[in-house]
Amino acid sequence: MNLADYRRAARAWLRANAQSDDHPEADAITRAKDFMARLHDAGYSGITWPERWGGQGLTQAEERAFAEEARHYTLPTYVFSIGLGMTGPTLVDRGTDAQRERFVRPLLRGEEIWCQLFSEPGAGSDVAALQTRAERDGDHWIVNGQKVWTSVAQHADWGLLLARTDVEVPKHKGLTMFVVDMHHPGVTVRPLKDMTGRSGFNEVFFDNVTIPDEHRVGDAGDGWGVAVTTLLHERLSISAGVGMSGQKDNPASVEALREVVDTGDPLVRDELVELHIRTRALALFNQRLAQETRAGIFPGARGSAAKLLLAELTMFQADVATRLAGQEAALADHPLAHAISQAPGMSLGGGTNEIMRNIVGDRVLGLPPEPRVDKNVPFKDLKVGTQA
Ligand SMILES: Cc1cc2nc3c(=O)[nH]c(=O)nc-3n(C[C@H](O)[C@H](O)[C@H](O)COP(=O)(O)OP(=O)(O)OC[C@H]3O[C@@H](n4cnc5c(N)ncnc54)[C@H](O)[C@@H]3O)c2cc1C
Structure with missing residues (x-):
């Protein structure tokens, strides 16, 4: 299909299907999921993502044409923004084929909602100082700790979790990334009300939560490298408004x-x-x-x-x-x-x-970096979080 026809088809589809409802409240989740399924089935979700994993395998020209048409609507995609903008691209870039096969298509179809579990009460800007522990137990990992400011966690099925797996090495080197089942016993999500009056983010507690090793993303100890991939996607998607919510409303x-x-x-x-x-x-x-x-x-x-x-x-x-x-x-x-x-x-x-x-x-700009006095200090010797 040439680009002009593609744009005409996208415009007609949006006119027939787009709703003006972007509130992540519980009763809106079912409608949002239904919308994402129709968006995917019509070929407009994951436009440039690989076909093999459920994307459309098209070019940026089609993606831009769709985004320009979608700007006239406020699409109910907010609750999927972490999956579409951050965790999905991380799995495509850094996951195993089995992880891509299992997770990417349901994410693009809106069947499963994702959250990103990085920040903690003592680790925000300095996220590598985080203390949530994952300890290996045969084929599994056992997770204990707390996250905070986790957007859409109260609706999430899966989370991308950054946890500490080694305290003997400097802070950036002892981290590992996992996919965690948000419905697993031991995961407690508590919504926090922000100044808008809504609960956009949450506290999340992990109490002996088990994660199978096949849900590890990247090597043990390479969590920081995977997190950098997520953060780069996060910044690009936030600035580009990947949630596709237009300016119309x-x-x-x-x-x-x-x-x-x-x-x-x-x-x-x-x-x-x-x-x-x-x-x-x-x-x-x-x-x-x-x-x-x-x-x-x-x-x-x-x-x-x-x-x-x-x-x-x-x-x-x-x-x-x-x-x-x-x-x-x-x-x-x-x-x-x-x-x-x-x-x-x-x-x-x-x-x-x-x-x-x-x-x-x-x-x-290549200016001198901030001094990092903790660069070579084992994490267990740092005065951070509850170790302070
Ligand atoms: C709307 C919203 C949604 C969010 N969603 C998520 C989410 O889904 N998942 C998740 O993991 N996190 C999420 N966060 C958390 C967010 O990533 C952190 O709030 C952010 O990284 C800052 O961390 P902090 O709040 O601990 O502040 P701190 O790191 O304690 O910073 C406090 C102040 O000190 C300044 N500061 C700190 N270090 C330096 C430095 N080296 N140089 C100069 N100034 C410095 C900061 O700029 C800030 O002004 C969300 C936050 C918000 C507001």
Whole structure:
């Protein structure tokens, strides 16, 4: 099918099937799963992913055509964003064939929901300081510990878990990555309410949870290498909005604001033009990174620059919306309240703005890296978390 026909077919499918419902509440999960199954069956989920694992094996041109058409809708894909943007690409890049065979197609069809279990109470920016332990027991591993800020864990079937398997070596070297069954006895998920009033993330506790060795991703001790793959995908997908939720229903977008403010006022026009330019510049930067990725040029740390720009754009957008709509925009029942109250989270989730700047300074600009006094110290001798 040529690209113009592909685009026409995608437009017709979206018109007939897209719903305007992006809330990860329990009663919406069934509808979201049903939508993902139809999206996959129609050939629009995993457009550039390998056919062998359930993707469509198409090019970035088709993916972009679909994304451009989908921008006119808010698709109910939020609950799948961790799987589609982070854990799925990690399994495609680093998993075994058996893991790809078992997990990727159900993920793309929305049959199974995924979460990412990295951060802990004592390990966020310095995630390599984490303390959740996985100890080998024959063909299995036994996991004990706690994670926090785990997005969509309350709905998840599977989690990508980073755990410590060796305390005798420096912190980055004693980690291993696993796929964990979120329904296994001993996994407890407690939703946390954030300032938007919703429970986007959770605390997750592991109490003698068993994981078969075939659910290990990468070698024992190479968890950090696998985590870096996940984090690179995470930053690219956050900045590119892989969840496919368009700007259509975002009340803080230029398109929405121009309908409700006085566009005859030159100061208002200035704000809208600035917001438009920043939004467009980031979209073009993301497009370029995506093109390079498909051409085999890995964007590496520049994905962190894109994620930083998105966090700053999101705050600027919330700021402009508040200035133009007035202070009542922050009241709970105002249409802009959610967009405004969730904006600061973007500066934290997926790595904070300060950490993104450190990465860009170190790996893009080649500035001297931060001093790492703990680089060669065995983990058990570090004063981190409950060891402090
Ligand atoms: C909406 C949202 C969703 C999230 N979803 C997930 C998820 O699904 N899975 C998951 O594992 N985690 C998730 N997180 C957690 C997120 O990755 C962490 O919040 C983030 O890495 C920061 O860690 P922290 O909160 O422990 O803050 P800390 O690391 O304690 O940082 C506190 C402050 O110190 C600054 N700081 C720390 N170290 C440095 C440094 N070296 N140089 C300069 N400044 C520094 C930070 O920038 C920050 O301002 C989510 C967070 C949010 C907000």
